[in-house]
Amino acid sequence: MPNPFKPTAGRIPPVLVGREEIIDDFDYAITDGVGSPGRLMFLTGARGVGKTVMLDALGERARQHGWEVVNESADHGFTKRLADALTGKDTTRISAYEMPSLGANGTLGNIELSLGRVELERKEERSLTLRQAVGARLDKMNENKQGILITLDEVQSGTMDEIRALSTAVQHLIREGRNIAFVFAGLPSAVNDVLSDNAITFLQRAERHHLGSVPAEKVLEAFEESFGGEKKAGMETLIRLTNATHGYPFMIQLVGYWAWRMSETNGHGERVTDEDAVQGIEKARAKLGDMVHAPALRGLPAQAINYLLAMSVDDGVSNTGEVARRMNRSPQFGNVYRTMLIENDLIEPVGYGEVTFKMPYLRDYLREHGAYLQMRENISELGGGEVSESKPSEGELGEH
Ligand SMILES: Nc1ncnc2c1ncn2[C@@H]1O[C@H](COP(=O)(O)OP(=O)(O)OP(=O)(O)O)[C@@H](O)[C@H]1O
Ligand SMILES: [Mg+2]
Structure with a gap:
């Protein structure tokens, strides 16, 4: 029997618990049309709370509407990767801004640009490239029905320059009435750092969803469903598993996965006994340390x-x-x-x-x-x- 739980970072789990409202809001924003506030969204929350998974779920929803989706992580060079993905080609242009060393041989005649000016030009160019890339892609689509969703994960102030460039591009695209949506995700403090930047007041107006734990009833429902088919568990065991998750999404996957697995290990085939549950919870707890606590503390x-x-x-x-x-x-x-x-x-x-x-x-x-x-x-x-x-x-x- 395949284990229905998947405690893997950033993969849409087979059971996505308690996030229907945000997904429905986003769905509404897509059908609502250009200018709908839900088309510009920020997702924040602790490690392992399900931000990446939500970006994927929203992407899936957008695709169902015939939209194209481009996902990126906000580390260095993401604006270029976005533009490349949208145009399907390498957008590196031979220019004095991108390749200052070329200026030295005099062929481009830009050697007199001060460093500050080069930086400014580069930012504007990045933003323009992105804007053109999105625009060109939309021109090839049936924009009455189709749009483009860009998701940006792991937002952090380390690439503030690029976030500013992206923000400017988005602002223009929205003003031009293009059929687009942007969803960003990051840890709360990282997102706060980014949003405190005065150059992106526009982004500060984005809808913000702070993801937290999901209600116990929802977790119990999900467990009842997963342990109600080929492999079953009694109500007492289900409640024990539910309580062990504290409604924390990563723990839902871990607890479910390890309870299932312990029942196999213990040769209980079609049942998850209380003993399997207790052992599974212990395992899940240790894994949570490796996969969530350790990286959270490192940051x-x-x-x-x-x-x-x-x-x-x-x-x-x-x-x-x-x-x-x-x-x-x-x-x-x-x-x-x-x-x-x-x-x-x-x-x-x-x-x-x-x-x-x-x-x-x-x-x-x-x-x-x-x-x-x-x-x-x-x-x-x-x-x-x-x-x-x-x-x-x-x-x-x-x-x-
Ligand atoms: N609503 C949910 N219901 C059930 N499981 C979930 C839910 N959301 C996330 N998960 C599970 O939790 C785990 C962590 O999710 P995800 O990687 O999206 O978290 P994250 O917030 O992006 O974490 P990080 O900040 O470390 O990137 C995954 O295994 C995922 O399947
Ligand atoms: Mg993530």
């Missing part, structure tokens, strides 16, 4: 990790003053990291001066890996750079 500044470590000492909520004391820092200092962690959905405020973990199992993960993380911070503070990533897998350090 944080050292002091933010220290803040989390200081919190992980508590069994329940943490007092923010006490956390700062544990870090040997002032409350104001602690507050900077508190804000950042809340923004990224790793922790949440629960009362005046109190915070608790929001990302499921992060506390347990920190307790299990605290010493290692601390060592990594100490090394980077001493200027030793990054610790090699080829450490033993987190799963091996934790319980299995």
Whole structure:
């Protein structure tokens, strides 16, 4: 029996739980026509909450309407890759802006351009190339019915120049009444950084969906469906599995996948017993550490990790003053990291001066890996750079 769960990053899972509303909104925006607000959208949320999967799901929906979809990730060079994908050819043009070294032999006569001007020209050119690429592609389509959706994943301020160029292109295309839609996705703090740029006020008007956990009833429904065919589970087991996910999308796939797999391993064929469920949940928890917690922590500044470590000492909520004391820092200092962690959905405020973990199992993960993380911070503070990533897998350090 094939396992219906797929705990793979960024693939549309066989059961996409609790996101119908956003997909329906987008669907409406496509049929609603040019200028519909839902055609410009930002998706934010923690690691593993399902941003990439949503981009794919929206892309799928657009295709069903006969649209063309171009997906890109916002790392260096994405504007060029977008233009190439749209035109089907290499858009690198031999110009002084793209290849400054050519200017030196005098053939292009642009050697006198100051560096600042070259930068400006390059940005404008990028934007124009993109705009023309989208326009030319639309010209070949039946624009009354078909449009182009561009999705941009992993938005980050590191490629701000290109995001500005894209933003300008989109703004013009929308103003020209072209049949297009743009959806961007990124971690909340990264998206905030990008949106604080004054050059892209236009993008700040995009509809924003902050993806969070999905309701328990929806998770239970999905499990009932997946474990209601060739392989079945009793209600008590289904509830146990549901509770273990905390509604966190990546955990839905992991828990489902490992419960299914443990029932096979234990030779239970057509049933998932409570024992399979308990073992599956344990496995899922360890995998979540490797696949979500570890990368999420890697992207944080050292002091933010220290803040989390200081919190992980508590069994329940943490007092923010006490956390700062544990870090040997002032409350104001602690507050900077508190804000950042809340923004990224790793922790949440629960009362005046109190915070608790929001990302499921992060506390347990920190307790299990605290010493290692601390060592990594100490090394980077001493200027030793990054610790090699080829450490033993987190799963091996934790319980299995
Ligand atoms: N609504 C959902 N229902 C069930 N499973 C989901 C849902 N959304 C995402 N998943 C599953 O969760 C996992 C993570 O999804 P995805 O890679 O899209 O997250 P992400 O937000 O893009 O994470 P990152 O920030 O690390 O890129 C995938 O295995 C995906 O199948
Ligand atoms: Mg992603």
